[in-house]
Amino acid sequence: MKSSFLSHLLCFYIILTVISCKSGLDTRGSNNYKSSINVTSFKEIPLTPGNIISTVKVNDKESEWKYDLTIPKIKDGEKVPLFIVLHGGVGSKNYTKFSNCLVTPGLKDAGGFIFSPSGAWRTWTLDYLEKRILDFIDLAKEHWPIDPNKIVLVGYSNGAIAGWQYAKDYESIFSGMVLMGSNCKVEEKLNIPIYVIQGTEDKFFPIKKVRKRVAEAKALGCNITFVEAEGNTHVKACEYQEILKTSIPWMEKEVWKTK
Numbered sequence: 001m002k003s004s005f006l007s008h009l010l011c012f013y014i015i016l017t018v019i020s021c022k023s024g025l026d027t028r029g030s031n032n033y034k035s036s037i038n039v040t041s042f043k044e045i046p047l048t049p050g051n052i053i054s055t056v057k058v059n060d061k062e063s064e065w066k067y068d069l070t071i072p073k074i075k076d077g078e079k080v081p082l083f084i085v086l087h088g089g090v091g092s093k094n095y096t097k098f099s100n101c102l103v104t105p106g107l108k109d110a111g112g113f114i115f116s117p118s119g120a121w122r123t124w125t126l127d128y129l130e131k132r133i134l135d136f137i138d139l140a141k142e143h144w145p146i147d148p149n150k151i152v153l154v155g156y157s158n159g160a161i162a163g164w165q166y167a168k169d170y171e172s173i174f175s176g177m178v179l180m181g182s183n184c185k186v187e188e189k190l191n192i193p194i195y196v197i198q199g200t201e202d203k204f205f206p207i208k209k210v211r212k213r214v215a216e217a218k219a220l221g222c223n224i225t226f227v228e229a230e231g232n233t234h235v236k237a238c239e240y241q242e243i244l245k246t247s248i249p250w251m252e253k254e255v256w257k258t259k
Contacts, residue, residue, distance in 0.1 A: 034059065035059065035135040035138070035139070036058055036059050036131045036132050036135045037056060037057075037058055037059070037065075037132060037135045037136055037139055038056065038057035038058060038059055039139065040057075041056045041057035042056055042136075042139045042143070045069070047071055047074075047144065048071060049071050049073045049074075050071060051070050051071075051100075051104070052067075052068070052069045052070075052071065053066075053067075053068050053069075053096055054066075054067065054069070055067065058132060060128045060131070060132070061128055065118070066095070066117065066118040067116065067117040067118065068095060068096045068099040068100070068104075068115075068116040069113065069114065069115050069116070070099075070104050070108065070113065070114040071113060072108075072111045072113065073111075074145055078145060079145045079146060079147040080111055080112045080113065080145060080146065080147060080150070081110055081111070081112030081113070081146075081147060081151070081152060081251075081256075082112055082113045082115065082137070082141075082144075082146045082147075082150065082151045082152070083103070083107055083110070083112055083113065083114045083115065083152050083153075083154050084133060084136075084137065084151070084152070084153050084154065084174075085099060085103050085114060085115060085116035085117075085154045085155075086133075086153065086154070086155040086159025086162055086163060087099070087116065087118075087119065087156060087157075087158075087159050088155075088156045088158045088159055088160075088181065088237065089157060089158050095116060095117070095118045095119070096116075098116070098156070098237060099114070099116035101237075101238035101241065102156070102237050102238050102240055102241050102244065103116060103154060103244070104116075105241050106240070106242075106244030106245050106247075107154070107244065107245075107247075107248065109245065109248055110248050110251065112150065113140065113144065113146065115136065115140075117132070117133075117136075119159070123158060123161070123162060124155075124158065124159055124162035125162050125165055130166075134170070134173070137151060137173060149175055149256065150175055150251075150256055151173060151174055152174060152175060152176045152177065152178065152251065152255075153166055153167075153174050153177045153178075154177070154178045154179075154180075155177070155178070155179050155180065155182070156180045156181050156237055156240075157180075157181045157182060157204075157234065157237075160180055160181060160182030160184075161182045161184055163177050163179045163182075163194075164179065164182070164186065164190075167190045167192045167194060168188070168190060171190070171191045171192050174192055175192070175193075175255050175256065176192060176193045176194070176195065176251055176254075176255035176256075177192055177193070177194045177195065178194075178195045178197065178244070178247045179195070179197070180196075180197040180237075180240055180244070181197075181198065181199065181202060181204075181205060181237070181240075182198075182205055183205040183206075183209055183210050183213060184213065185213055185216070186213065186216065186217035186220060187220075188220065189220045189221040189222055190217070190222045190223075191223075192223075193223040193224075193225075193254060193255050194222065194223065194224045195224075195225045195247045195250050195251075196210075196214055196224055196225065196226045196227065197227050197229055197243055197244065197247070198210045198226070198227075198228055198229065199228075199229045199231070199232030199233055199234060199239075200228055200229065200230050200231060201231055201232060201233045202232070202233060202234040203233070203234060204234045205234065207228065211226075214226045225250055225254070227243060227246065229243050
């Protein structure tokens, strides 16, 4: 009788322990949560205005993470936007060129940090990459002068496809998104404002289908601003530099309500 009681008590204790550990591991911000970004390595990133191409150490399957980072000039007491850039398949081999020919010149007038990491060829929704993105944002908000209400995801091709999924899963993190060169069927209302840029000569994502799906998303109540890039193709991402600049007034007026 006593042995049976002790066995049940032990089982109950093990169940509680497993639940507690699992909850701690799965809950971002808890004492038991382990960031995939090495905090010491992150803190060593110099906040000198300009461009940095370097690596940050990580705690997951790889030893380090390559990135391209543009740092703005920041006034004392000022908090600035943070742009998270997810490149397309073409950018996975030369993410620095993608960032320097399109994203940095297209967004520099917004006066924010522009973080463009190297990712996978196929998708940014791989668990370890997704976790890195979220952990990097957490560290940036904690240690850099980031305005938490001005965090924007910028995606191209595969990066934009992942952005549609992030818009569904992380509406409390991103204030807005700029998604270029993609096509995604939206099946429920998304609460993040999205600026969609699509080339009319994109052979991978035909403009007619994109128009149809954007219209369907708007019918669901999604806040989408749709801009067509006349004559732009898919493989020449740098062609979108000037039209990307048009997203800045949209952010300031429609997303951040600063103008």
